[in-house]
Structure formats: C-alpha cells, structure tokens
Amino acid sequence: QVFAGASDALTVIRANPDCELVACKTWEELNLKPGLLKALYKTMKFQKPAKIQEAALPLGLRDPAENGIFQAKSGQGKTCAFSLIMLMRVNEALKHTQAVCVAPTYELALQSARVCRKMGEGIGVSVLLATSDKRSCPKFKKGEKCTDQIVIGTPGKINALLKSKVIDGKKVGVFVLDEADEMVKESGHCKDTQTIKKFMPQAQALLFSASYEGNTYELSKTLCKRKDKQGKPMRFNEIRIADVKDVLIDEIAQFYIKTGGSSNEDETKMEALASIYGSLSVGQSIIFVERKATADKLQLFMEGKSLACAKLHGGVDIELREKLFTEFVEGKRSVLIATNALARGVDVPGMSLVVNYDFPVNRDGTPAFETYQHRIGRCGRFGRKGCAFTFVHSAKDQELLDETADHFGCTVTEADADDPEELVELVKKAQDQAPASAS
Ligand code: ADP
Ligand code: MG
Secondary structure (H helix, E strand, O other): OEOOOOOOOEEEEEOOOOOOOOOOOOOHHHOOOHHHHHHHHHHOOOOOOOHHHHHHHHHHOOOOOOEEEEEOOOOOOHHHHHHHHHHHHOOOOOOOOOEEEEOOOHHHHHHHHHHHHHHHHHHOOOEEEEOOOOOOOOOOOOOOOOOOOEEEEOHHHHHHHHHOOOOOHHHOOEEEEEOHHHHHOOOOOHHHHHHHHHHOOOOEEEEEEOOOOOOHHHHHHHHHOOEOOOOOEOOEEEEEEOOHHHOOOOOEEEEEEEOOOOOOHHHHHHHHHHHHHHHOOOOEEEEEOOOHHHHHHHHHHHHHOOOOOEEEOOOOOHHHHHHHHHHHHOOOOOEEEEOHHHOOOOOOOOEEEEEEOOOOEOOOOOEOHHHHHHHHOOOOHHHOOEEEEEEEOOHHHHHHHHHHHHHHOOOOEEEOOOOHHHHHHHHHHHHHHOOOOOO
C-alpha cells in the first residue's frame, strides 16, 4: 500500500489496518509546541515538512506512543523527524532524561546533538552529548543524575550512563536509534543496543535508517515488538522503501575509474585522484578508504600535491576529531580522507564529490552494499547534485562493482582519469541530466 502523501517509493505498512494515516503537509497540522514551530521557520528555515517527515511525524507523535521502523533515502531529513518527536515528547519542566538517541559514531552523535539543540533552543530543552569526549560529557559523581531532558550519544557511553543509573531508564519515554540497521546488526552494535533497550523496555522505540540490508529488518522488527499490560501485542508503524532498487539518490551521478595500470595499487590510485582534483572544480569532498594506514599514506600524498586535507578515523584522538569535523562542517576544510567511520549520517550540504578509493567490502569479501549506499549519500543531500567516483583496480573490484550496480539497479559509468577534458564533460553532462528538485 502506497502512502498518499509521500513519494511512490515510500511504503507504509500498518499493523492495524483500521488506524487512519494522515500525512501532514504543513508544520501547523502537527500541533507542535509554539517554540518548535518558530524554530522550524526562523532557525532551521524549513518551510514545510520533507517527505519522510510528512509520513513519520504523525505516526511518531501519536498517543499512546507506538514504536516504529522508518526508512528514507540519504539526506532526506530523518534527523529533523526524530529530533522533533523527542522535543515534543519531553516535558521541559522536568529535569531528568526523558529521551535517548543512540548513533553509531562520535561525529554523528555530535551532529544530531547540534541539530536537536538548535531546534530545541526556544523551548528550553537541554541536550547532553554523551560520548567518550569528556569535554561534553563530564564524569557523574556517585548517585548524581543527568538533568538534561534529551541525551544523544554513542552506544558504549549511553550504556554506561544507564547502567550507573545516571539516566533512569524507567523514566525514558522515547528511545531513538539512528542508523538503526548498523545498531542492530551482529557485526555492528547489537550487544550494546540490546542492553540499552533492556534498561528502558517501555520507551517508544523509533528506528531510523536509509538501509535495512540482510537480516537487519528482521532484527529491527524484533526490537520494535512489545506487549501491553494485558500481554497483547502492541501496534508498531513501518515506513519503508519497498524496493532496494529505489534507495539510491538519482541526483548523484556514479562513475568508476579503472586504476589497474601498474602493479603498485596506491601509485595508480593516487594518480587518478590527482587528476580528478586537478581537472574538476569540486566543492567539498570526501575520500573513503578501507584502512587507517591507507588514510595516513593518502594524506601525505595529497599534501605533497598541495591539496590540504584532513583525515578522520577511529585512530584519531577524539578532541582532534571534533576539531577537524567541525572545521569541515563549517567549510574551513574542503577535502576529507576517512574510513567507514564517516560513511553514515554526516550531513555537509557543500559536499559534492565522494571518492571510493577502496571498494567497501564485508568481512567475508562480499560487497558491502549499504556502505556503498551510505558513502555516496554523503553528497547529493536534500535535492542537491552530487557525484561519486569508485576506483576499480582489479578483476575482483570489477565484480564487486557489477554486483553492487545490479543490486541497486543503477548505472555506473566508466570515466577516464587520464583525459581531464572528458572527465569534466562527463560530470557536466550527468549533472545536467540529473533531476534538479528538492523533495
Ligand atoms: P538523513 O538523516 O535523512 O540522511 P538529514 O536529517 O541529515 O538527512 O537531513 C539532510 C538535510 O536536509 C539537512 O541539511 C537538513 O537541514 C535538511 N532538511 C531536513 N528537513 C528539511 C526540511 N523540512 N526542509 C528543508 N531542508 C530540510
Ligand atoms: Mg541521518
């Protein structure tokens, strides 16, 4: 069943066919707190709800609260959707934690905390960023309670706060999982997520992601199922993209470059990189590598070419991560070299180019479809145009790419790094053809 107000790709699955679905076309229809309504127009400058917000907000704000699994493509406004639900559900007069949001990485938690603070400024809600960065999350004394109504953080820290009762799980009304598939999957944060969930079994669970590959949808459903006091299964909502062939963003032109010219993989890949940056005038960009060591090597190479760049991965000290990430978000840096730690969620509107220096693979060597999806989704945000280059070095790389293109039903066009004029022409053509609409 296709939801009337949303794009064709959004499917709403109702646990209870009698309940009526209402798409909100304006912010006014949602009966928001006046301070939030004002923040949406004046601070955020969001004139109307995005598609996912149209669909998810009326469901997420329903009383009594219902759990939900929500899916929308990259860069379509999921953060604003769950932030609004948390901000609506907390009582700002009560000085204890009532909403908890967990994100898989430091940068993502930081970014969501900033969005939520900005939106909640006018209603006096306070937001704690709970990560290993001691500057934002101080050590709580024994018996001390967190007084912030909303806590946004990474799994380990959130878990610790609940365990030490700094946050009383029984008093938490909303539990948001951003990048939910990563949070529930076995190779991701499933252990922490399950423990966190057990501390607040009665909280409204809201799961958001652009991808639900493999068994992560089933795992998400298990997390969402709950029973009422009489033992009756409670309703939960789902908004999903029905077909995986619809999850990529049309505004992102995808190319690949064969770099198999010499046996020295890094050498030819770096040459290709130099020619991309030498010929295309890019705004902000991100280069994804699989290993930290490659990131280190690449940074030296780029700087040797007088291309200033920052490097972000799990091995970088947390205070430096905050500094570099903030500078990048503020546009003070234009090139970022990163591992998959940055593949998800990061929202930098000026990002117009993504390079897959290494193809994203799972531990068993199969293509990591969702990582490809999330990585390229760092550009082309909210209707903007973007372009992604993937380096193909070996026959194995070619297989990985072909499988990925087949999986998503997308076209990835070959580009020649040795021909700068053709490169410019190709990108221009692709971007002229891409739909130029914000959703
Ligand atoms: P997602 O989590 O779905 O990948 P984000 O929540 O990071 O996407 O949002 C992507 C961009 O869209 C952000 O820069 C955000 O400011 C913008 N955005 C979100 N909602 C709206 C809206 N209703 N109107 C205009 N821009 C919006
Ligand atoms: Mg997001």
